[in-house]
Amino acid sequence: MARVLVTGASGQLGQELGIALLNDGFEVIKASHDLLDITNDNQVSQVIEQLDIDAVINASAYTAVDASEDNKVLAYAVNAQGPENLAKACLKKNILLIHVSTDYVFGKNTGKPHSVDEETFCEGVYAQTKLDGEELIKATKCKFLIVRTSWVFGRFGKNFVKAIFNKAKTDGNLKVVLDELGNPTPAHALAQALSRMLKKSLSADFNAYGIYHYAGSPALNRFEFAKRIVEISKELNLINSDVNIEPIKKADLNLKAKRPDDSRLDCQKTKEVFDIDMPDWSLYIGKTVC
Ligand SMILES: NC(=O)c1ccc[n+]([C@@H]2O[C@H](COP(=O)([O-])OP(=O)(O)OC[C@H]3O[C@@H](n4cnc5c(N)ncnc54)[C@H](OP(=O)(O)O)[C@@H]3O)[C@@H](O)[C@H]2O)c1
Numbered sequence: 001m002a003r004v005l006v007t008g009a010s011g012q013l014g015q016e017l018g019i020a021l022l023n024d025g026f027e028v029i030k031a032s033h034d035l036l037d038i039t040n041d042n043q044v045s046q047v048i049e050q051l052d053i054d055a056v057i058n059a060s061a062y063t064a065v066d067a068s069e070d071n072k073v074l075a076y077a078v079n080a081q082g083p084e085n086l087a088k089a090c091l092k093k094n095i096l097l098i099h100v101s102t103d104y105v106f107g108k109n110t111g112k113p114h115s116v117d118e119e120t121f122c123e124g125v126y127a128q129t130k131l132d133g134e135e136l137i138k139a140t141k142c143k144f145l146i147v148r149t150s151w152v153f154g155r156f157g158k159n160f161v162k163a164i165f166n167k168a169k170t171d172g173n174l175k176v177v178l179d180e181l182g183n184p185t186p187a188h189a190l191a192q193a194l195s196r197m198l199k200k201s202l203s204a205d206f207n208a209y210g211i212y213h214y215a216g217s218p219a220l221n222r223f224e225f226a227k228r229i230v231e232i233s234k235e236l237n238l239i240n241s242d243v244n245i246e247p248i249k250k251a252d253l254n255l256k257a258k259r260p261d262d263s264r265l266d267c268q269k270t271k272e273v274f275d276i277d278m279p280d281w282s283l284y285i286g287k288t289v290c
Pocket of ligand 1: 007008009010011012013014032033034036037038039058059060061062063078082100101102103130149150151152153157
C-alpha cells in the first residue's frame with residue numbers, strides 16, 4: 001500500500017483529501033499547519049526524510065486573496081518558499097510532489113479557457129506568489145504534478161457557495177459580481193481526482209510529470225453561479241423564501257486584490273493523461289450547504 005503525506009490537512013481540500021485517499025486504499029499521514037509548517041525548511045526536510053512515504057500532496061496555502069496584498073512576506077513564504085521546501089525534500093528522497101495551484105495565474109482575458117501551456121499573467125500578490133511557487137518547484141527538478149484548480153467549494157471551511165447560501169437564507173438580498181467568469185470546483189471531486197492522479201503517477205511506467213488543470217463544469221460567471229446555488233437550494237427545500245440577486249461589477253466591491261475576468265481552465269490534458277473528466281459541480285451544492 002502506498003503511503004502519502006498530506007500537508008495543509010485541516011484545510012478545505014486537505015480534509016477531503018484525507019478521506020478520498022483512504023477510500024482509495026492509500027495510507028495517509030495528515031499534517032495540519034500546527035504539526036508541519038511548510039515554511040520551515042529544516043522541519044520539512046527532517047519530516048520528509050524520516051517518513052516512509054511514496055509521495056507528498058501539498059494542500060496548504062495562504063489563500064486570503066485580499067489580505068495577501070498587506071501580507072506579502074507571509075504569502076510568499078507559504079505559497080512560494082513552502083512548496084520549494086517540499087520539492088527539495090521530495091527530490092532528495094526521489095518521491096513525487098503533487099502541488100495544488102490556481103486559475104488566478106491567468107489574469108489576462110483570452111476569450112477562451114486557458115490551457116496548461118498558455119502564458120501566465122498575474123495581478124495581485126496571491127496570484128504572483130502561487131505562480132512563484134510553481135516556478136520554484138519546477139526549478140528543483142523533482143518529480144511533480146502541479147494541478148491548477150479554481151473556485152473551490154465543499155463541506156469543510158468557508159467558501160462562496162456557503163456564503164451565498166447563508167446570505168440568501170438569512171437576508172434574501174444579494175449583490176454578486178457579473179464580470180468574473182470561471183469554473184466552480186467541488187473539493188470532494190478535486191480530492192478524488194488528485195487521488196486518481198497519484199495512483200497513476202506512482203505506476204512504474206508513468207513519466208508525464210508537469211502541469212495539469214482540473215476544474216468543474218460548466219463554467220459561468222459569479223452572478224449566474226449564485227443564482228444556480230439558490231435555485232438548487234430551493235429545489236432541495238433548503239431555502240423556501242424569496243431571494244433577490246442583483247448583478248454588480250467587481251469594481252463596485254473595492255477589493256484590495258484584482259481577480260481575473262475570465263479564468264476558465266481547459267482541462268483536456270487531464271482527460272488525455274489520466275482519463276479524468278470535469279465534474280458537474282451542480283451535483284455537489286446540496287452536500288456543501290446541508
Ligand atoms: N479555495 C479556492 O477557491 C481555491 C481556488 C484555486 C486554487 N486553490 C488552491 O487549492 C489549495 C487548497 O485550498 P483550500 O481552499 O483548501 O485552502 P484553505 O482551506 O485555506 O486551506 C489551506 C490550509 O493551509 C494551511 N496552511 C497555511 N499556512 C501553512 C503553513 N505555513 N504550513 C502548513 N500549512 C499551512 C492552513 O492552515 P491554517 O488555517 O491553520 O493556517 C489551511 O489548513 C491551495 O493551494 C489553494 O491555493 C484554492
